[in-house]
Amino acid sequence: MKRLIEIYFKSQKSTIFFEPFDDVAQIYPNTNVVLLTDEKVYSLYRNKFEQCNTVVVPEGEKCKNLEIVVNVINQLLKYKADRDTALIGVGGGSVCDLAGFVASVYMRGLRHSFVPTTLLSMVDASIGGKTAINFNKIKNLVGTFKHPEFVVIDISFLDTLSDRDYLSGIGELIKIAIITDEKFFDVLENTDLTDRKNINYNIMFESLRKKSEIVIRDEEDRGIRHLLNFGHTFGHVIERQYQLPHGQSVILGMLIAMKISIEMNELNEDVYNRIYKTLGKYLYYKPKLEICKLSHEISLDKKRRKNTIDYILLKEIGFPKIVNMKLEDIHQICNKITLELT
Numbered sequence: 001m002k003r004l005i006e007i008y009f010k011s012q013k014s015t016i017f018f019e020p021f022d023d024v025a026q027i028y029p030n031t032n033v034v035l036l037t038d039e040k041v042y043s044l045y046r047n048k049f050e051q052c053n054t055v056v057v058p059e060g061e062k063c064k065n066l067e068i069v070v071n072v073i074n075q076l077l078k079y080k081a082d083r084d085t086a087l088i089g090v091g092g093g094s095v096c097d098l099a100g101f102v103a104s105v106y107m108r109g110l111r112h113s114f115v116p117t118t119l120l121s122m123v124d125a126s127i128g129g130k131t132a133i134n135f136n137k138i139k140n141l142v143g144t145f146k147h148p149e150f151v152v153i154d155i156s157f158l159d160t161l162s163d164r165d166y167l168s169g170i171g172e173l174i175k176i177a178i179i180t181d182e183k184f185f186d187v188l189e190n191t192d193l194t195d196r197k198n199i200n201y202n203i204m205f206e207s208l209r210k211k212s213e214i215v216i217r218d219e220e221d222r223g224i225r226h227l228l229n230f231g232h233t234f235g236h237v238i239e240r241q242y243q244l245p246h247g248q249s250v251i252l253g254m255l256i257a258m259k260i261s262i263e264m265n266e267l268n269e270d271v272y273n274r275i276y277k278t279l280g281k282y283l284y285y286k287p288k289l290e291i292c293k294l295s296h297e298i299s300l301d302k303k304r305r306k307n308t309i310d311y312i313l314l315k316e317i318g319f320p321k322i323v324n325m326k327l328e329d330i331h332q333i334c335n336k337i338t339l340e341l342t
Contacts, residue, residue, distance in 0.1 A: 003017075003018045003019075003201065003205065004016060004017050004018065005205070005208060005209055005212060007127075007147075007212045007215075007216055008216070009129070009147050009216065009219055010219060011147065012147055012149065013149075014127070014129075014147045014148055014149065014150070014151065015149070015150050015151070016127070016150075016151045016153060016208055016212075017150065017151070017152050017153065018153045018201045018204065018205060019152065019153075019154065020154050020156060021048070021090075021115045021152045021154040021157075023048070023051060024051065024052055024088060026152075027086075027088065027113055027150050027152065028086045028088075028111075028113070031084070031085075031086050031111075032081070032082075032084060032085045032086070033052050033053075033085070033086050033087075033088060034052065034053045034054070034055060034075075034076060034079055034081055034085060034086075034087050034088070035049055035052045035053070035054040035055070035087075035088050035090055036054075036055045036057065036072065036087060036088065036089045036090070036091075036095060036098065036099045036102070037049065037054065037055075037056060037057075037089070037090040037091045037095060038056065038057050038058065038059040038060070038063060038091045038092070038094070038095050039056055039057070039058060039059050040059045041090060041091045041092075041095070041117055042054070042056045044160050045090075045117075048090070049090075053079040055072050055075040055076070057071070057072065057095070057098065059094075060092070060094050061094055061134060061139075062094075063094050063095065063098050064094050064097055064098055064132070064133040064134045064140075065133055065134055065135070066133065066135070066142075068098065068133075069098070069101065069102060069105075069133060072098070072102050073102065073106055076102075076106055081106070081107075081110070082107065083107050083108075083109070083110065085110055085111075086110065086111040086112065086113065086149075087099055087102065087103045087106075087110050087111070087112040087113075088112065088113050088114070088115060089112065089113075089114045089115070090114075090115040090117065091115075091116070091117050091118075091121070092116065092117055092118035092120065092121045092125070092165070093116075093118065093120050093121040093124060093125030093246070095121075096114050096116060096121050096125040096126050097125060097130075097131055097132050097133065097140070097143075098131075098133065099112055099114065099131075100112060100114075100129075100130070100131030100144075100146055100148065101131035101132060101133055101142075101143060101144060103131075103146060104131055104144040104145075104146040105144070109146070111149055112146070112148055112149065113148045113149050113150040113151065113152070114126040114148045114150075114151045114152070115151075115152045115154065116151065116153065116157075117157040117161075118157070118158075118161060118165050118166075118168075118169060119158060119161065119165075119166055119168070119169025119170065119172075119173065119199065120165070120168050120169035120172055120246060120247055121169075122153055122155075122169070122204060122208075123169060123172050123173045123176065123204070123207045123208065123211070124169075124172045124211075126148065126151045126153075127151065127208055127211055127212060127215065128147075128211070128215045128225075128228075129145045129146055129147035129148075129215070129219065130143060130145060130221070131143050131144050131145070131146055137240075138300055139236055139239070139240065140302070141302070145219065145220060145221075153201070153204055153208070155199060155200070155201065155204065158196050158199060159196065164245055165245070166196065167194075167245070167247065167248065167282055167284060168245035168246055168247030168248060169247050170193050170247060170282045171231075171246075171247030171248060171249075171250040171251040171254075171279070171282065172246075172247050172250060173188065173193070173203075173207055174188055174251075174278060174279060174282075175228075175230055175231055175250060175254060176207045176210050176211055177207075177210075177317075178230065178254070178275060178314065178317055178318075178320075179227050179228070179230050179312075179314070179318070179320040180210040180213075180214070180318055181210060181317075181318050182316075182317040182318045184206055184207075184210065185275075185278075185317050185318070187203070187206075188203070188278065189274075189278045191203075193281075193282065194281075194282070211228065214227060214228060215228075223322075224322075226303065226310045226312065226322050227312060227320045227322065229303065229310075229312055230254060230257060230312040230314070230320055231250040231251070231252075231253035231254030231255075231256075231257055231312075232250060232253055233253065233257070233298050233301055233303070233309065233311060233312070234252070234253040234256045234257065234291075234294055234295075234298065235249040235250040235251075235252065235253025235254070236249070236253075236301065237253075237294050237297040237298055237300075238252050238253060238287075238289070238294065240297075241294065241297065242285075242287050244285050244287070245285075248283065248284065248285045251279050251282065251283050252283070252285075252287075252289065252339075254275075254279065255276065255279065255339055256289075256291060256294075256334075256337075256339060257311070257312060257313065257314065258272045258275065258276075258314055259272070259291075259337045259338075259339060260311070260313065260330070260333050260334070260337065261313040261314045261315070263333050263336060263337055264313065264323075264333070266313045266314065266315050266321065267313070267314050267315060267316075268316075271314075271316060271317065274317075275317070280341075280342070283341065286341040289339055291334045291337060291338070291339060292331065292334045292335050294334070295327075295330050295331045295334040296331065298327065298330065299327060304327070305324075307326055307327050307328070308324050308325060308326050308327065309324070309325060309327060309330070310322050310323070310324055310325075311323050311324075311325045311330065
């Protein structure tokens with residue numbers, strides 16, 4: 001029996017399959033399909049693209065801009081894509097973001113699905129319906145909401161990931177456990193996640209199930225879904241300022257969020273130390289962060305409302321808290337905290 005998760009959103013159902021990705025017929029039989037992938041994935045898995053028209057874009061964040069969107073649309077026109085065409089994004093988070101965005105605007109909407117090929121895209125970008133491209137150097141400024149019909153989680157893709165890309169996904173995986181369930185955190189805490197063989201379908205299933213439970217309660221990201229932003233307010237700034245991988249930046253952002261939680265008497269230092277012991281094992285970039293300076297950059301965050309922002313604190317493992325904070329209050333707290341990376 002196939003293992004799957006079915007998520008019933010307001011507009012449609014998304015189905016997550018946990019199985020090898022062999023060909024597009026398993027997703028869209030008897031359908032005109034266009035595949036969207038990046039140069040690296042195409043070079044590694046060229047045989048998977050031989051049966052369909054394929055659009056190949058630059059790797060990583062370089063594909064998430066309006067110029068590439070125009071190029072992809074021109075390719076879809078070349079392939080005579082119509083509203084019965086299905087677009088499948090095969091790649092990492094950037095490809096998922098781009099494919100979802102194009103699918104949401106081309107002819108007012110194409111069917112689309114994802115085959116995520118990185119750990120980060122498997123646990124994060126492929127689920128939730130957020131699509132986005134960057135604009136004016138601001139990450140994910142332009143986007144829409146459009147859920148994929150299907151997501152195929154094939155963990156064999158992890159075998160060809162670089163260490164940098166693989167480790168980038170661990171931060172998001174642990175984040176889900178921190179904000180949802182101490183028992184799940186216990187599993188990850190006692191698992192050597194640097195060994196790719198330990199990222200099994202049970203772990204992937206649990207992570208995606210817990211994220212789905214949050215998303216389905218707040219599809220348009222106006223309330224409880226903000227919890228998934230834990231570590232991202234500072235994480236996005238760190239990613240931009242220090243050019244670090246997303247998952248590594250999120251680890252640093254979570255540590256800052258927990259330091260702020262301690263300063264606000266929400267979190268016990270023993271809990272912080274326990275979480276740090278786990279996160280620290282996967283933190284391979286340890287820049288000397290000027291937290292106060294970084295705090296002045298969070299005004300670019302999309303969740304800012306005038307002079308306030310919904311900031312995610314942590315009370316206990318499995319118990320995050322959304323607090324609407326003044327930016328100035330965050331600046332003042334950041335003047336008091338330091339982050340020692342050992």
